[in-house]
Amino acid sequence: MSHYPVMLSEVLEGLRPQAGEAHLDGTFGAGGYSRAILGAAGCSLIAVDRDPTVRVVVDQFRSEFGERFSFHAGPFSELEAAVAESGREHINGVVLDIGVSSMQIDQAERGFSFSKPGPLDMRMSGEGASASDAINRLSERELADIFYVYGEERKSRRVAQFVVRARGESPITTTDQLAEIVSRAIGGKHMKIHPATRVFQALRIFVNDELGELARALSAAERVLAPMGRLVVVTFHSLEDRMVKTFMRARSGLAGGGGSRHNPVAVEGPEATFSLETRKAVTATEQELSENPRSRSAKLRIAVRTQAPSWQEEEFVMPGVVPLSKLEAAL
Incomplete structure (x- = not known):
């Protein structure tokens, strides 16, 4: 399967890159979102990915876009370090496409799919x-x-x-x-x-500790986004979407607030660090679904950064599941 950036036009509409701005693609992969962002405006882009196989694409981007493009090798939870490496304190947009890419699935030796025999691996890094x-x-x-x-x-x-x-x-x-x-x-x-x-x-x-990575990445995005900076997240799994929805609603002061969508009740607590662009997740168009079946489970959510100080990051713990660190310590 060729690389198909899921809901690309919706991601660009949500991110709204402008000339002179700096944006971050936390899930670089084959570079679909990154190329579109760099092509949409004369902005700079920081790409992040922990998959070592993306190096070939990274080299192509460096040759093509020069100083407008920089890359950080690591999980997207390290996006704050990636921004610091670029010499910036804040950026204007963050996009995250959560989950495994078609590029990884198609490589039988990575062990992500059972469609082809391969080693039972699944490690993104x-x-x-x-x-x-x-x-x-x-x-x-x-x-x-x-x-x-x-x-x-x-x-x-x-x-x-x-x-x-x-x-x-x-x-x-x-x-x-x-x-x-x-x-x-x-x-x-x-x-x-x-x-x-x-x-x-x-x-x-x-x-891959994907939910832990997502929790840490959302908090990091809150810290690096400038006021009016935009956070765009695409998920493919109900647990991931639930986490993003919960984070955005909590940070917008609406979590558990009751009321209706027309008259929400704010929750007492720290000042809201985001405002919600849309209350409901955006889904793929019928045309995209016909072209790319992988888009059928995709949900896109957008939030805009306020001027409020970041909340204190909470440690992520998934109830009822053995931590990955226990397995790694046993190896």
Whole structure:
């Protein structure tokens, strides 16, 4: 599959880049958003990505855009460091496209997909614990919790039982091995999606600490955005969208406030650091859905920075799931 930047026109409309401004693409990937932002106005752009395979694209951008483009190798939670490296204190826009890219899915050796046999890896950075480490080392209960919380897999305990039984005979090291085990556990010959889809999604989110990264990135964006700076986030998973929605509503002073959408009740607390551009998430057009099925689960949310000081960042803890640090410490 060729690279298709999801809801590109909506992202540009939300970001509204202007000449002389500085923006940040926290999920550079194949550079779809970055190229469009740089092409829309004479602005500067800071790109961030922890995937080492994007280096070829980064070199192309440096050659093409010169000093208007800079790159930081690391997770998007480090966007504050990326801004500091560029010599700036504040920027005018941040865009985040959360989740795995089609470029990563298409590389069988990365182990993100079961459509092609490959090593059970799933690490975006290529470092730390892999999906295979999780599958072969975590307890049955820990695996069941990961499948249920991150994948919303209703048969999580049965899948975990099958995994532990299978790994007792031989280690599970490939995508097709795991997909076959999950298929046997769930059944689902007549399911619209492959029965292993939710389990693979859960493992990917766990191995890359995606929700923790998102929580830290949202707080970092709050600190680096200048007044009137714009935060644009595209998500593909209900947990991610819920986190973004909760963050934006809380920071706009509306979390848990009751009332109606026409007459919201503000919550007492720190001064609002964002105002909401739209109350509901933006979704892809019918035309885009026909061209790119991956867009069907995408939701876009936009918030605009106020002049209020940033809130204190809270430590992210996902209830009911073993922390990734425990697995990494055991390796």
